[in-house]
């Protein structure tokens with residue numbers, strides 16, 4: 049049948065290099081395509097394309113009928129062709145989302161590429177120093193109250209700082225060095241689709257800011273401006289470090305976050321529920337009373353196996369709980385920390401995440 053013949057030709061196209069992964073997020077085995085852009089994409093990204101009828105039209109490879117001329121068009125184009133055209137000039141600091149990233153990052157990546165054509169060959173690339181300058185209002189969660197207030201933020205890669213202002217004071221409320229600035233999308237924790245967590249060090253402690261902007265474009269622009277400023281800082285501070293080692297240090301997500309219960313140093317204290325964040329770059333496991341607290345209640349440094357760090361399933365000898373619980377013991381040279389996870393799956397995820405950090409060599 050003609051329909052089957054068409055499907056076979058489509059599947060043939062799918063096996064071509066570049067078409068085996070979604071053109072926008074890299075997810076393997078795309079099942080959809082944009083027949084206006086000539087790209088193969090995943091179900092998730094097809095949902096984003098569907099909202100952009102001016103630039104994209106989607107069809108399912110399996111469920112929809114494909115006319116011969118459309119199949120020919122797909123054959124002439126495809127993911128590699130689109131990448132060469134629309135991703136000709138993606139700046140090295142620009143964050144390219146993957147399938148596990150939040151919707152706003154993927155949506156803005158798709159809009160930036162095809163709608164605004166920000167990365168086509170004819171575009172003049174901004175240098176990281178000017179791209180790392182940004183100013184405007186963000187909704188910032190209060191440190192004491194849970195309400196978000198509009199605050200003016202100013203980022204200057206040239207000065208190496210980010211500042212924010214309150215209404216009352218004339219000077220900045222905080223001046224944050226780009227040296228220890230980090231940003232990550234946290235849509236679930238902040239309960240906003242454009243929620244961004246900004247962290248920095250102040251007096252040896254990590255301070256968390258939680259912000260959002262109503263506009264998806266604006267919050268992703270902020271994120272990439274912070275990345276440009278960080279890239280500018282890293283590039284000028286470590287001029288001999290290769291690009292491939294620099295890029296992962298621009299911004300980072302926590303390798304794992306979630307609730308666990310912890311006991312005190314005597315291991316006889318009552319277990320208390322805390323929110324934990326594991327930062328692999330800083331090698332620290334921080335814990336908070338509440339997920340959106342400004343400061344951690346405490347933190348555990350996670351060293352290497354050679355230094356005597358280890359993570360074990362179960363409780364240390366001598367620690368008793370009434371009923372079996374999915375516990376882990378983190379062994380450090382000075383102390384054993386006992387945590388109780390929410391379930392077995394969580395426990396194995398925490399063990400894997402902690403082992404990942406322990407296995408990492410210490411960076412210089």
Ligand code: ZN
Nearest residue numbers: 070073090093
């Ligand atoms: Zn995708």
